[in-house]
Amino acid sequence: MDERLDLGIREFNEGRYFEAHDILEDFWQGYREPDRVLLQALIHSAVGFYHLDNGNLKGCRSQLVKACAKMGAYLPEYWGLDLAPLHASMRKQIDVIDVHWQTKAKSLELSVRPRIQRSHRIAEGYSSIS
Amino acid sequence: MATFITEECINCGACEPECPNTAIYAGGVQWEFQGATHDAISNDFYYIVPEKCTECVGHFEKEQCAAVCPVDCCIPDPNRPETEDVLYARAKQLHPDRAFAELSAATSRFRK
Ligand code: SF4
Ligand code: SF4
16 A cells, blocks of 8 residues: 555644645546545544634535445455544544534533544554554 | 635635635635725635636536545535636636637536
8 A cells, every 4th residue: 555645634633624635636646446445534533633723613524424434344444544433533633613503602622633543453454554 | 606705614715725726725815806806705714706706517427626625625606606607708808819719528616
């Protein structure tokens, strides 16, 4: 698997969402396999949290909804990545935004941002995520 | 419908060079049309000038901005429904020196 997946995930896990999106986008533009949908889901996720950091709640919510929808077919893990916790965090973040809009609750964020971890069962031929 | 960029845009700039009508501008950048300059439609995100967008009719089989956008935020503007005829006439008006062949599936998303 392309090293840009590792690099993008590292940036994501460090909270550098613009950089994460940028690296993953570069990979996605030239990757033509059907599972490029999952790459795009990771891009949506990074962009969603980038928008959240910048107070763009509408943009954040729309991106996280797209990320969840596209990631659905690859749960709970794919490419040796444990995707279920990320998916659950994004769903929760969407709920937090909805509650904020409905009740004007102050809380806008999850207490802990999701990290993309390597799953226990390493995908064949792919084990470089650390 | 002219194509429209939503607030999901991440300002990556991938769409801008793909537009056959130079209808896409970065946020805050003034747009030009027929020798006149106009204020930016958005200061925060890339934007599409409806008067210059043909939904790629006359040029490509589908909207090129949407095809390259990594965040799927180039969408048909529901407030601006337009027919293929209108879009094709616009393409000809935007490119008066170009000879357009009859529309086909390769040059209009309406012919899929
Ligand atoms: S749909 Fe085509 S013509 Fe319209 S802005 Fe996008 S690339 Fe340009
Ligand atoms: S490709 Fe999409 S995200 Fe990138 S600038 Fe264009 S509309 Fe924005």
